[in-house]
């Protein structure tokens with residue numbers, strides 16, 4: 001199991017566990033983490049799974065591919081560390097990943 005910590009916009013941290021191959025969005029939804037709407041179910045078509053990757057993890061997670069970058073144009077308060085959580089697949093190197101939730105989704 002791999003750990004992912006979600007930090008709310010008011011600073012409340014919640015650490016949950018997921019499996020290799022799951023997306024960060026799936027881990028959030030299966031554990032009832034608030035703030036990830038994921039209207040499209042993970043097909044990179046809604047931008048309601050927006051998160052900010054913690055500064056210590058940006059290089060590990062990497063940059064978004066072109067289709068995700070296009071969809072990120074639709075999120076509220078986009079930042080350099082913005083990612084769509086449905087497009088981040090858990091790998092062993094991401095054990096301990098920290099993401100921050102936006103104030104609101106679209």
Ligand code: FES
Nearest residue numbers: 040042046047086
């Ligand atoms: Fe729709 Fe991520 S769940 S873009």
